[in-house]
Amino acid sequence: MATEFKHKDIIALRDLNKDEIELLISTAESMREVNSRSIKKVPTLRGKTIINLFYESSTRTRTSFEIAGKRLSADTVNIAPSNSSATKGETLSDTALNLLAMKPDIIVMRHAVSGSHYYLSKKVGCSIINAGDGAHEHPSQGLLDMLTIKDRFGRLDGLKVAIVGDITHSRVARSDIQGLTKMGSSIYLAGPPTMMPPGVERLGNVTVCGTMKEAIADADVVIMLRIQQERQGKTLMPNAREYSRYFGLNPENLKWAKPDAMVMHPGPINRGVELSSYVADGGQSHVLKQVENGVAVRMAMLYHVCGGELE
């Protein structure tokens, strides 16, 4: 495992190597101890300013980054597009340069355009953390998924991980694939052909399955993706009921996986569409554990980018 983290930004798990991912997960495990105390605060990032710039709506990720910053004693400021100048037509570049004049140390951004963080990183000198960019990556979700799986199995290598749903539009799937394949897991994908990106096998140890049964058979982990009705509209599937019949997880088809397989979902859940309530609230669901790990993982990311070198 690396003992030092040299990146100033975390934009994609694709940019990190196995050692760096292990370091982030290990730091997150230590950060969990802080979250279990009665005084949940350490002075580590005292005097640092973190701007959460969310161009897309988010509850979990934004709150989680905000809590993570506060537990490390940083000052966190949230900016949402509905009450920012973006509605008045300001460009991302202008917004960033204006924010930079306020001397933040880290900008955590979510943006609908894939790759916008790379553009921003060239414009500004502070650290950039990607909280989700279009259909590209969502590295903090990928890391917290890996931490949650490691909690359960003690390792990530040699596990069969099924990811089911709209792979094309899912930044969670991309970060999970980038991270988990580097750590030695095998990925099996299932979803309607209209939601399966061509050439996804080239990302590494990835198998595209024709049916959901093939993907989740003997799986150690089943990650169900949210059907993003706000993104693809109604063009990619006939209706939610038919989708649920072929690609929804319910107690019957969960039996295809290993008996103690874990079920994960990045949230928010469309109950009865991709995940039945019996499974979402059942004993194999780790959904709330994922959210809990999210704070620790984001503390680790903030901690390490603050010590990263300017590239």
Next chain:
Amino acid sequence: MAGDTTKTVILDNSGIRRAMTRISHEILEKNKGLSNVVLIGIQSGGAHLAREISNCMELIEGERVPVGSVDITLYRDDFKSQAPHKSVGKTDITFSLEGKRVVLVDDVLYTGRTIRAAMDALMDYGRPQLIQLAVLIDRGHRELPIRADFVGRNVPTSQKENVEVLFDDKQQPVEVVLEK
């Protein structure tokens, strides 16, 4: 390792044992027994030594004291934004420190900055009745008003030298070396 460094053993294994036994007796004497006493070792050398002291104290008094460990990485005062941040070790304190007589254990006492950070960390776990400090080696050069209550060996050093307590793979102390 650079070719011109020389290593001198300043405390061998039996020397360490004798020092730990004496420190254990002194802790018991000063606290009039082990009631309300807890040991907290600073990661990683101090944590190993705290377990050793606890074993010694059990041999003397026939009773175990609670042992915890604290990692001070998140409380350091020398974060520079350009330096890569080190990995964060585990803090393991499974009991309350409220009203306890805490003996903080470290391997080498030098500038005192580690101890300052460790005391800040302990305060986040409650308000101890008091904190005492036990170290195997005191090498001088304090930069903060901190002194140890229990010292294994005072070793006058220059700031160019380095003092290291070596542990084996079972985390038992082996010897203390001075590198010039």
